[in-house]
Amino acid sequence: MDYYKRKSITENVAFWSFRVLSFLVIGILFSILGFIIYKGSSVISWEFISEMPKDGMTKGGIYPAIIGTLCLIGGSIIVAFPIGVMSAIYINEYTKHGFFRNFIQLMTSNLAGIPSIVFGLFGMSLFVNQLKFGDSILAGSLTLGLLALPIVIRTTEEALKAVDDSFRQASLALGASKLQTIQRVTLPIALPNILTGLILSIGRVSGETAPILFTVAAYFLPKLPTSIFDQVMALPYHLYVISTSGTNINESRAMAFGTAMVLILIVLILNLTASALRRYLSKKNS
Protein backbone atom coordinates (compact mmCIF):
# COMPACT_ATOMS: atom_id res chain seq x y z
CA MET A 1 0.00 0.00 0.00
CA ASP A 2 1.44 3.36 -0.87
CA TYR A 3 2.08 6.08 1.63
CA TYR A 4 -0.84 8.35 0.69
CA LYS A 5 -3.36 5.52 0.76
CA ARG A 6 -2.20 4.50 4.25
CA LYS A 7 -2.30 8.07 5.41
CA SER A 8 -5.86 8.56 4.25
CA ILE A 9 -7.02 5.34 5.93
CA THR A 10 -5.44 6.46 9.21
CA GLU A 11 -7.19 9.82 8.84
CA ASN A 12 -10.53 8.12 8.35
CA VAL A 13 -10.10 5.74 11.26
CA ALA A 14 -9.21 8.63 13.56
CA PHE A 15 -12.10 10.78 12.33
CA TRP A 16 -14.68 8.01 12.84
CA SER A 17 -13.32 7.08 16.27
CA PHE A 18 -13.67 10.69 17.45
CA ARG A 19 -17.11 11.00 15.90
CA VAL A 20 -18.51 7.72 17.28
CA LEU A 21 -17.20 8.42 20.77
CA SER A 22 -18.68 11.93 20.89
CA PHE A 23 -22.03 10.65 19.65
CA LEU A 24 -21.86 7.96 22.32
CA VAL A 25 -21.48 10.61 25.02
CA ILE A 26 -24.38 12.64 23.66
CA GLY A 27 -26.37 9.42 23.34
CA ILE A 28 -25.84 8.52 26.99
CA LEU A 29 -26.88 12.00 28.08
CA PHE A 30 -30.07 11.88 26.07
CA SER A 31 -30.95 8.38 27.27
CA ILE A 32 -30.69 9.54 30.88
CA LEU A 33 -32.88 12.54 30.17
CA GLY A 34 -35.26 10.44 28.08
CA PHE A 35 -35.56 7.80 30.75
CA ILE A 36 -36.39 10.34 33.42
CA ILE A 37 -38.91 12.14 31.24
CA TYR A 38 -40.46 8.83 30.18
CA LYS A 39 -40.84 7.65 33.76
CA GLY A 40 -41.65 10.98 35.32
CA SER A 41 -43.88 12.83 32.89
CA SER A 42 -46.95 10.83 33.89
CA VAL A 43 -47.03 12.44 37.34
CA ILE A 44 -46.18 15.98 36.23
CA SER A 45 -49.20 18.20 36.59
CA TRP A 46 -50.07 21.55 38.07
CA GLU A 47 -51.08 19.81 41.29
CA PHE A 48 -47.73 18.02 41.44
CA ILE A 49 -45.73 21.24 41.48
CA SER A 50 -48.16 23.35 43.49
CA GLU A 51 -49.44 21.09 46.30
CA MET A 52 -48.15 19.72 49.57
CA PRO A 53 -47.28 16.01 49.73
CA LYS A 54 -50.09 13.79 51.04
CA ASP A 55 -50.69 10.22 52.21
CA GLY A 56 -47.18 9.48 53.41
CA MET A 57 -45.66 11.24 50.39
CA THR A 58 -47.25 8.87 47.91
CA LYS A 59 -49.79 11.42 46.71
CA GLY A 60 -50.02 15.18 46.34
CA GLY A 61 -47.16 17.33 45.15
CA ILE A 62 -43.65 18.50 45.87
CA TYR A 63 -44.33 22.21 46.22
CA PRO A 64 -42.45 22.71 49.54
CA ALA A 65 -39.41 20.86 48.19
CA ILE A 66 -39.32 23.11 45.10
CA ILE A 67 -39.54 26.23 47.24
CA GLY A 68 -36.92 24.79 49.61
CA THR A 69 -34.48 24.10 46.80
CA LEU A 70 -35.01 27.57 45.32
CA CYS A 71 -34.36 29.12 48.77
CA LEU A 72 -31.15 27.11 49.10
CA ILE A 73 -29.98 28.02 45.59
CA GLY A 74 -30.64 31.70 46.30
CA GLY A 75 -29.07 31.52 49.75
CA SER A 76 -25.92 29.76 48.59
CA ILE A 77 -25.49 32.27 45.76
CA ILE A 78 -25.77 35.12 48.24
CA VAL A 79 -23.08 33.42 50.34
CA ALA A 80 -20.71 32.24 47.61
CA PHE A 81 -20.94 34.95 45.01
CA PRO A 82 -19.71 38.07 46.83
CA ILE A 83 -17.04 36.21 48.78
CA GLY A 84 -15.91 34.22 45.75
CA VAL A 85 -15.75 37.18 43.37
CA MET A 86 -13.95 39.36 45.90
CA SER A 87 -11.40 36.65 46.66
CA ALA A 88 -10.78 36.12 42.98
CA ILE A 89 -10.32 39.87 42.49
CA TYR A 90 -7.82 39.89 45.32
CA ILE A 91 -5.90 36.91 43.97
CA ASN A 92 -5.81 38.04 40.36
CA GLU A 93 -5.60 41.83 40.63
CA TYR A 94 -3.71 42.42 43.86
CA THR A 95 -1.35 39.53 44.63
CA LYS A 96 1.91 39.27 42.76
CA HIS A 97 2.96 36.16 40.91
CA GLY A 98 4.84 33.89 43.22
CA PHE A 99 4.59 31.66 46.24
CA PHE A 100 1.61 33.31 47.95
CA ARG A 101 -0.59 33.32 44.85
CA ASN A 102 0.26 29.70 44.06
CA PHE A 103 -0.47 28.76 47.64
CA ILE A 104 -3.94 30.34 47.57
CA GLN A 105 -4.70 28.70 44.23
CA LEU A 106 -3.59 25.32 45.52
CA MET A 107 -5.80 25.70 48.57
CA THR A 108 -8.77 26.66 46.40
CA SER A 109 -8.30 23.55 44.29
CA ASN A 110 -8.07 21.45 47.43
CA LEU A 111 -11.30 22.98 48.68
CA ALA A 112 -12.95 21.95 45.40
CA GLY A 113 -11.77 18.37 45.89
CA ILE A 114 -13.27 17.85 49.33
CA PRO A 115 -16.20 15.38 49.22
CA SER A 116 -19.52 17.10 49.79
CA ILE A 117 -20.43 14.91 52.78
CA VAL A 118 -17.43 16.42 54.58
CA PHE A 119 -18.88 19.87 53.94
CA GLY A 120 -22.13 18.55 55.42
CA LEU A 121 -20.38 17.43 58.61
CA PHE A 122 -18.45 20.68 58.83
CA GLY A 123 -21.62 22.71 58.32
CA MET A 124 -23.41 20.73 60.99
CA SER A 125 -20.73 21.20 63.61
CA LEU A 126 -20.03 24.86 62.85
CA PHE A 127 -23.31 26.41 61.72
CA VAL A 128 -25.92 24.11 63.27
CA ASN A 129 -24.28 23.32 66.61
CA GLN A 130 -21.50 25.78 67.35
CA LEU A 131 -23.19 28.92 66.05
CA LYS A 132 -26.60 27.55 67.07
CA PHE A 133 -28.38 28.30 63.79
CA GLY A 134 -30.07 24.92 64.14
CA ASP A 135 -31.26 22.96 61.11
CA SER A 136 -32.13 25.97 58.99
CA ILE A 137 -32.02 27.61 55.57
CA LEU A 138 -29.20 29.76 56.94
CA ALA A 139 -27.03 26.80 57.94
CA GLY A 140 -27.82 24.96 54.69
CA SER A 141 -27.11 27.98 52.51
CA LEU A 142 -23.80 28.64 54.25
CA THR A 143 -22.77 25.00 53.79
CA LEU A 144 -23.79 24.90 50.13
CA GLY A 145 -22.18 28.30 49.64
CA LEU A 146 -18.86 26.92 50.88
CA LEU A 147 -19.23 24.06 48.44
CA ALA A 148 -19.82 26.46 45.54
CA LEU A 149 -17.06 28.84 46.59
CA PRO A 150 -14.09 27.15 44.85
CA ILE A 151 -15.99 27.01 41.54
CA VAL A 152 -16.91 30.69 41.79
CA ILE A 153 -13.34 31.67 42.68
CA ARG A 154 -11.75 29.59 39.97
CA THR A 155 -14.05 30.71 37.15
CA THR A 156 -13.91 34.36 38.23
CA GLU A 157 -10.12 34.16 38.26
CA GLU A 158 -10.14 32.73 34.75
CA ALA A 159 -12.57 35.44 33.64
CA LEU A 160 -10.34 38.19 35.05
CA LYS A 161 -7.24 36.64 33.53
CA ALA A 162 -8.94 36.69 30.14
CA VAL A 163 -9.31 40.48 30.26
CA ASP A 164 -6.61 41.95 28.05
CA ASP A 165 -4.03 43.75 30.16
CA SER A 166 -4.00 46.67 27.75
CA PHE A 167 -7.46 47.69 29.04
CA ARG A 168 -6.11 47.89 32.60
CA GLN A 169 -3.08 49.84 31.39
CA ALA A 170 -5.20 52.26 29.38
CA SER A 171 -7.36 52.93 32.42
CA LEU A 172 -4.42 53.42 34.78
CA ALA A 173 -2.68 55.63 32.23
CA LEU A 174 -5.72 57.91 32.32
CA GLY A 175 -5.23 58.47 36.03
CA ALA A 176 -7.75 55.90 37.26
CA SER A 177 -6.97 54.19 40.54
CA LYS A 178 -6.71 50.45 40.83
CA LEU A 179 -10.18 50.16 42.31
CA GLN A 180 -11.71 52.43 39.65
CA THR A 181 -10.04 50.29 37.00
CA ILE A 182 -11.48 47.11 38.49
CA GLN A 183 -14.97 48.60 38.92
CA ARG A 184 -15.29 50.40 35.62
CA VAL A 185 -13.20 48.37 33.21
CA THR A 186 -12.05 44.94 34.36
CA LEU A 187 -15.23 43.67 36.01
CA PRO A 188 -17.68 44.78 33.30
CA ILE A 189 -15.51 43.08 30.67
CA ALA A 190 -15.18 39.93 32.75
CA LEU A 191 -18.84 39.83 33.81
CA PRO A 192 -20.17 37.50 31.08
CA ASN A 193 -17.54 34.91 31.97
CA ILE A 194 -18.04 35.39 35.69
CA LEU A 195 -21.69 34.53 35.11
CA THR A 196 -20.54 31.19 33.73
CA GLY A 197 -19.08 30.51 37.14
CA LEU A 198 -22.40 31.32 38.69
CA ILE A 199 -24.18 28.96 36.29
CA LEU A 200 -21.77 26.14 37.09
CA SER A 201 -22.08 26.65 40.81
CA ILE A 202 -25.89 26.71 40.64
CA GLY A 203 -25.76 23.40 38.82
CA ARG A 204 -23.43 22.02 41.43
CA VAL A 205 -25.28 23.03 44.58
CA SER A 206 -28.86 22.51 43.47
CA GLY A 207 -28.44 18.76 43.19
CA GLU A 208 -26.35 18.19 46.29
CA THR A 209 -27.85 16.03 49.02
CA ALA A 210 -25.03 15.36 51.45
CA PRO A 211 -24.36 18.96 52.57
CA ILE A 212 -28.03 19.64 53.31
CA LEU A 213 -28.67 16.33 55.00
CA PHE A 214 -27.48 17.46 58.43
CA THR A 215 -27.95 21.19 58.05
CA VAL A 216 -31.39 22.00 56.67
CA ALA A 217 -33.32 19.27 54.89
CA ALA A 218 -36.57 18.06 56.43
CA TYR A 219 -37.92 14.55 55.87
CA PHE A 220 -41.50 15.73 55.70
CA LEU A 221 -42.58 19.31 56.30
CA PRO A 222 -45.76 20.28 54.49
CA LYS A 223 -45.48 24.03 54.98
CA LEU A 224 -43.43 26.85 53.60
CA PRO A 225 -40.55 28.49 55.50
CA THR A 226 -41.26 31.84 57.11
CA SER A 227 -37.69 32.80 58.03
CA ILE A 228 -34.11 31.80 57.35
CA PHE A 229 -34.10 29.87 60.62
CA ASP A 230 -36.72 27.42 59.37
CA GLN A 231 -36.08 23.97 58.01
CA VAL A 232 -37.22 23.18 54.48
CA MET A 233 -37.73 20.19 52.28
CA ALA A 234 -35.44 20.07 49.26
CA LEU A 235 -35.73 18.25 45.95
CA PRO A 236 -32.59 16.08 46.05
CA TYR A 237 -33.27 14.94 49.62
CA HIS A 238 -36.96 14.41 48.89
CA LEU A 239 -35.94 12.26 45.95
CA TYR A 240 -33.67 10.25 48.21
CA VAL A 241 -36.40 9.87 50.83
CA ILE A 242 -39.18 8.73 48.57
CA SER A 243 -36.99 6.27 46.73
CA THR A 244 -35.29 4.70 49.74
CA SER A 245 -37.04 5.36 53.00
CA GLY A 246 -40.54 6.57 52.23
CA THR A 247 -43.64 4.97 53.61
CA ASN A 248 -44.37 3.10 50.42
CA ILE A 249 -41.50 3.10 47.98
CA ASN A 250 -43.29 1.27 45.19
CA GLU A 251 -46.22 3.66 45.28
CA SER A 252 -44.02 6.72 45.15
CA ARG A 253 -41.67 5.47 42.38
CA ALA A 254 -43.30 7.58 39.68
CA MET A 255 -43.23 10.60 41.95
CA ALA A 256 -39.50 10.07 42.43
CA PHE A 257 -38.95 10.36 38.68
CA GLY A 258 -41.25 13.36 38.57
CA THR A 259 -39.18 14.99 41.30
CA ALA A 260 -35.97 14.26 39.39
CA MET A 261 -37.49 15.79 36.29
CA VAL A 262 -38.49 18.95 38.15
CA LEU A 263 -34.98 19.24 39.62
CA ILE A 264 -33.41 18.92 36.18
CA LEU A 265 -35.89 21.43 34.76
CA ILE A 266 -35.05 23.97 37.47
CA VAL A 267 -31.34 23.68 36.74
CA LEU A 268 -32.05 23.88 33.01
CA ILE A 269 -34.20 27.01 33.35
CA LEU A 270 -31.62 28.71 35.58
CA ASN A 271 -28.84 27.81 33.15
CA LEU A 272 -30.77 29.11 30.16
CA THR A 273 -31.63 32.36 31.93
CA ALA A 274 -28.02 32.88 32.95
CA SER A 275 -26.66 32.11 29.50
CA ALA A 276 -29.20 34.46 27.90
CA LEU A 277 -28.00 37.16 30.29
CA ARG A 278 -24.42 36.27 29.42
CA ARG A 279 -25.10 36.57 25.71
CA TYR A 280 -26.84 39.90 26.23
CA LEU A 281 -23.87 41.25 28.19
CA SER A 282 -21.23 40.06 25.72
CA LYS A 283 -23.23 41.67 22.93
CA LYS A 284 -23.30 44.91 24.84
CA ASN A 285 -19.51 44.72 25.16
CA SER A 286 -18.73 44.23 21.48
Added chain:
Amino acid sequence: MTESVNYKIESKNVNLYYGNFHALKGINMGVVKNTVCALIGPSGCGKSTFLRLFNRMNDLIDGVKIEGECLIDGKNIYSKEVKIDDLRKRVGMVFQKPNPFPKSIFENVAYGLRVNGISHKSLIEERVERSLQQAALWDEVKDKLKKSAMQLSGGQQQRLCIARALAIEPSVVLMDEPASALDPISTSKIEELIYELKAHYTIIIVTHNMQQAGRVSDSTAFFFMGELIEYDSTKKLFTNPTNTRTQDYITGRFG
Protein backbone atom coordinates in the same frame (compact mmCIF):
# COMPACT_ATOMS: atom_id res chain seq x y z
CA MET B 1 21.24 70.30 22.06
CA THR B 2 22.79 72.69 24.53
CA GLU B 3 22.69 72.43 28.30
CA SER B 4 21.06 75.79 28.84
CA VAL B 5 17.75 74.69 27.31
CA ASN B 6 14.78 74.40 29.66
CA TYR B 7 13.45 70.94 29.03
CA LYS B 8 9.79 70.00 29.46
CA ILE B 9 10.80 66.39 30.02
CA GLU B 10 14.19 65.26 31.17
CA SER B 11 15.92 62.12 32.38
CA LYS B 12 19.04 62.36 34.51
CA ASN B 13 21.29 59.34 34.67
CA VAL B 14 18.39 56.86 34.67
CA ASN B 15 19.10 53.19 35.20
CA LEU B 16 16.34 50.59 35.11
CA TYR B 17 16.58 46.93 36.02
CA TYR B 18 14.09 44.11 35.42
CA GLY B 19 15.35 41.81 38.15
CA ASN B 20 18.96 41.27 37.13
CA PHE B 21 18.52 42.56 33.60
CA HIS B 22 19.94 46.04 33.13
CA ALA B 23 17.37 47.45 30.68
CA LEU B 24 18.28 51.16 30.66
CA LYS B 25 21.85 52.26 31.21
CA GLY B 26 22.48 55.76 32.46
CA ILE B 27 20.14 57.62 30.15
CA ASN B 28 20.50 61.42 29.99
CA MET B 29 18.27 63.32 27.64
CA GLY B 30 15.67 66.06 27.49
CA VAL B 31 12.76 67.07 25.31
CA VAL B 32 11.90 70.70 24.62
CA LYS B 33 8.35 71.92 25.18
CA ASN B 34 5.97 71.62 22.21
CA THR B 35 8.26 69.43 20.16
CA VAL B 36 8.03 65.83 19.06
CA CYS B 37 10.80 63.46 20.07
CA ALA B 38 11.09 60.09 18.32
CA LEU B 39 12.67 57.08 20.02
CA ILE B 40 14.09 54.56 17.56
CA GLY B 41 16.10 51.38 17.83
CA PRO B 42 15.80 47.61 17.36
CA SER B 43 13.28 45.54 19.37
CA GLY B 44 14.32 45.10 22.98
CA CYS B 45 16.61 48.14 22.98
CA GLY B 46 14.74 49.80 25.83
CA LYS B 47 12.90 52.56 23.97
CA SER B 48 9.42 51.53 25.13
CA THR B 49 10.70 51.04 28.65
CA PHE B 50 12.16 54.54 28.51
CA LEU B 51 8.84 55.95 27.27
CA ARG B 52 6.95 54.28 30.10
CA LEU B 53 9.19 55.91 32.68
CA PHE B 54 7.34 59.18 32.24
CA ASN B 55 3.90 58.01 33.31
CA ARG B 56 5.35 55.42 35.67
CA MET B 57 3.81 52.48 33.86
CA ASN B 58 6.94 50.46 34.62
CA ASP B 59 5.86 50.55 38.26
CA LEU B 60 3.18 47.97 37.38
CA ILE B 61 5.77 45.32 36.56
CA ASP B 62 6.99 43.07 39.37
CA GLY B 63 10.68 43.37 40.18
CA VAL B 64 11.46 46.66 38.47
CA LYS B 65 14.10 48.89 40.02
CA ILE B 66 14.62 52.46 38.86
CA GLU B 67 17.55 54.75 39.69
CA GLY B 68 18.14 58.36 38.70
CA GLU B 69 15.70 61.20 38.10
CA CYS B 70 12.90 61.71 35.62
CA LEU B 71 11.76 65.31 35.50
CA ILE B 72 8.66 66.90 34.09
CA ASP B 73 8.60 70.70 34.33
CA GLY B 74 11.74 70.42 36.43
CA LYS B 75 10.14 68.20 39.11
CA ASN B 76 11.19 64.64 39.79
CA ILE B 77 8.15 62.46 39.11
CA TYR B 78 9.59 59.63 41.21
CA SER B 79 9.74 61.71 44.39
CA LYS B 80 7.49 60.73 47.27
CA GLU B 81 5.23 63.80 47.06
CA VAL B 82 4.07 62.89 43.55
CA LYS B 83 0.70 61.12 43.39
CA ILE B 84 0.74 58.58 40.57
CA ASP B 85 -2.89 59.21 39.58
CA ASP B 86 -2.19 62.92 39.35
CA LEU B 87 0.96 62.37 37.29
CA ARG B 88 -0.89 60.14 34.84
CA LYS B 89 -3.52 62.82 34.44
CA ARG B 90 -0.80 65.18 33.26
CA VAL B 91 0.85 62.62 30.98
CA GLY B 92 -1.40 60.98 28.41
CA MET B 93 -0.52 57.71 26.72
CA VAL B 94 -1.44 56.06 23.43
CA PHE B 95 -0.66 52.37 23.09
CA GLN B 96 0.58 50.27 20.21
CA LYS B 97 -2.62 48.32 19.72
CA PRO B 98 -5.77 50.45 19.64
CA ASN B 99 -7.45 49.56 22.93
CA PRO B 100 -10.72 51.46 23.35
CA PHE B 101 -12.83 50.19 26.22
CA PRO B 102 -15.87 48.11 25.29
CA LYS B 103 -18.07 51.12 26.00
CA SER B 104 -19.69 53.76 23.82
CA ILE B 105 -17.56 56.24 21.89
CA PHE B 106 -18.70 59.01 24.23
CA GLU B 107 -17.94 57.04 27.39
CA ASN B 108 -14.47 56.16 26.13
CA VAL B 109 -13.51 59.81 25.88
CA ALA B 110 -15.37 60.73 29.06
CA TYR B 111 -13.69 57.94 31.03
CA GLY B 112 -10.59 59.86 32.06
CA LEU B 113 -12.73 62.79 33.18
CA ARG B 114 -15.04 60.64 35.26
CA VAL B 115 -12.25 58.78 37.05
CA ASN B 116 -10.65 62.12 37.84
CA GLY B 117 -13.76 63.32 39.61
CA ILE B 118 -15.34 65.47 36.91
CA SER B 119 -19.08 64.84 36.84
CA HIS B 120 -20.51 68.07 35.46
CA LYS B 121 -22.54 66.93 32.47
CA SER B 122 -22.08 69.90 30.17
CA LEU B 123 -18.38 70.16 30.96
CA ILE B 124 -17.92 66.49 30.05
CA GLU B 125 -19.88 66.93 26.82
CA GLU B 126 -17.81 69.95 25.90
CA ARG B 127 -14.50 68.20 26.58
CA VAL B 128 -15.56 65.08 24.70
CA GLU B 129 -16.43 67.11 21.64
CA ARG B 130 -13.24 69.16 21.78
CA SER B 131 -11.04 66.08 22.26
CA LEU B 132 -12.66 64.27 19.36
CA GLN B 133 -12.14 67.36 17.22
CA GLN B 134 -8.49 67.56 18.23
CA ALA B 135 -8.10 63.90 17.31
CA ALA B 136 -9.73 64.60 13.91
CA LEU B 137 -12.48 62.10 14.61
CA TRP B 138 -15.45 64.32 15.44
CA ASP B 139 -16.93 64.51 11.94
CA GLU B 140 -16.86 60.75 11.56
CA VAL B 141 -18.50 59.91 14.88
CA LYS B 142 -20.59 62.90 15.92
CA ASP B 143 -23.84 61.15 14.95
CA LYS B 144 -23.04 57.89 16.70
CA LEU B 145 -21.50 58.83 20.02
CA LYS B 146 -23.72 56.32 21.79
CA LYS B 147 -22.53 53.47 19.57
CA SER B 148 -19.92 51.01 20.78
CA ALA B 149 -16.33 52.01 20.15
CA MET B 150 -15.60 48.45 19.08
CA GLN B 151 -17.52 49.05 15.83
CA LEU B 152 -15.01 51.64 14.61
CA SER B 153 -12.19 50.74 12.22
CA GLY B 154 -8.68 50.22 13.59
CA GLY B 155 -7.56 53.68 12.52
CA GLN B 156 -10.64 55.32 14.01
CA GLN B 157 -10.14 53.36 17.21
CA GLN B 158 -6.60 54.65 17.51
CA ARG B 159 -7.73 58.25 16.99
CA LEU B 160 -10.40 57.60 19.63
CA CYS B 161 -7.62 56.47 21.99
CA ILE B 162 -5.79 59.71 21.22
CA ALA B 163 -8.97 61.69 21.97
CA ARG B 164 -9.35 59.71 25.19
CA ALA B 165 -5.82 60.65 26.21
CA LEU B 166 -6.33 64.32 25.29
CA ALA B 167 -9.62 64.69 27.17
CA ILE B 168 -7.92 64.93 30.56
CA GLU B 169 -5.83 67.81 29.20
CA PRO B 170 -2.33 66.44 29.67
CA SER B 171 0.67 68.52 28.75
CA VAL B 172 2.74 65.54 27.67
CA VAL B 173 1.61 62.73 25.35
CA LEU B 174 3.49 59.43 25.14
CA MET B 175 2.91 57.30 22.06
CA ASP B 176 4.11 53.72 21.89
CA GLU B 177 4.25 52.80 18.19
CA PRO B 178 0.78 54.30 17.69
CA ALA B 179 0.54 53.46 14.00
CA SER B 180 2.25 50.09 13.81
CA ALA B 181 -1.03 48.16 13.76
CA LEU B 182 -2.65 50.42 11.16
CA ASP B 183 -2.92 50.60 7.38
CA PRO B 184 -1.01 53.32 5.44
CA ILE B 185 -3.97 55.71 5.15
CA SER B 186 -4.78 55.56 8.84
CA THR B 187 -1.08 55.90 9.56
CA SER B 188 -0.78 59.12 7.59
CA LYS B 189 -3.84 60.49 9.41
CA ILE B 190 -2.19 59.76 12.73
CA GLU B 191 1.04 61.39 11.56
CA GLU B 192 -0.77 64.56 10.46
CA LEU B 193 -2.45 64.58 13.81
CA ILE B 194 0.83 64.33 15.70
CA TYR B 195 2.15 67.23 13.68
CA GLU B 196 -0.85 69.37 14.66
CA LEU B 197 -0.87 68.30 18.28
CA LYS B 198 2.62 69.52 19.05
CA ALA B 199 1.34 73.10 19.14
CA HIS B 200 -0.27 72.22 22.48
CA TYR B 201 1.56 69.17 23.72
CA THR B 202 5.04 67.81 24.17
CA ILE B 203 5.12 64.41 22.51
CA ILE B 204 7.43 61.41 22.74
CA ILE B 205 6.81 58.73 20.16
CA VAL B 206 8.34 55.28 19.90
CA THR B 207 8.49 54.02 16.34
CA HIS B 208 10.03 51.25 14.28
CA ASN B 209 9.44 53.21 11.13
CA MET B 210 12.39 55.43 10.12
CA GLN B 211 10.38 57.42 7.60
CA GLN B 212 7.78 58.08 10.24
CA ALA B 213 10.37 59.29 12.70
CA GLY B 214 11.77 61.52 9.94
CA ARG B 215 8.36 62.92 9.06
CA VAL B 216 6.87 63.67 12.48
CA SER B 217 9.68 64.40 14.89
CA ASP B 218 11.90 67.37 15.73
CA SER B 219 14.47 65.36 17.64
CA THR B 220 15.35 61.68 17.51
CA ALA B 221 17.02 59.38 20.01
CA PHE B 222 18.63 56.12 18.94
CA PHE B 223 18.64 53.39 21.58
CA PHE B 224 20.65 50.20 21.41
CA MET B 225 20.99 47.47 24.08
CA GLY B 226 19.68 49.76 26.80
CA GLU B 227 21.98 52.63 25.94
CA LEU B 228 21.23 55.98 24.39
CA ILE B 229 23.65 55.87 21.47
CA GLU B 230 22.85 59.17 19.85
CA TYR B 231 20.40 62.00 20.42
CA ASP B 232 20.12 64.94 18.09
CA SER B 233 17.80 66.94 15.91
CA THR B 234 15.98 64.59 13.55
CA LYS B 235 17.50 66.27 10.53
CA LYS B 236 21.06 65.92 11.81
CA LEU B 237 20.62 62.36 13.04
CA PHE B 238 19.19 61.11 9.78
CA THR B 239 21.49 62.98 7.41
CA ASN B 240 24.72 63.11 9.31
CA PRO B 241 24.86 60.76 12.32
CA THR B 242 27.97 60.91 14.47
CA ASN B 243 27.94 57.30 15.60
CA THR B 244 28.54 54.43 13.17
CA ARG B 245 25.93 52.24 14.89
CA THR B 246 23.32 54.94 14.29
CA GLN B 247 24.47 55.12 10.70
CA ASP B 248 24.18 51.33 10.34
CA TYR B 249 20.73 51.25 11.89
CA ILE B 250 19.12 54.06 9.92
CA THR B 251 20.51 52.73 6.67
CA GLY B 252 19.07 49.32 7.51
CA ARG B 253 22.34 47.45 7.88
CA PHE B 254 21.10 45.86 11.12
CA GLY B 255 18.12 45.86 13.47
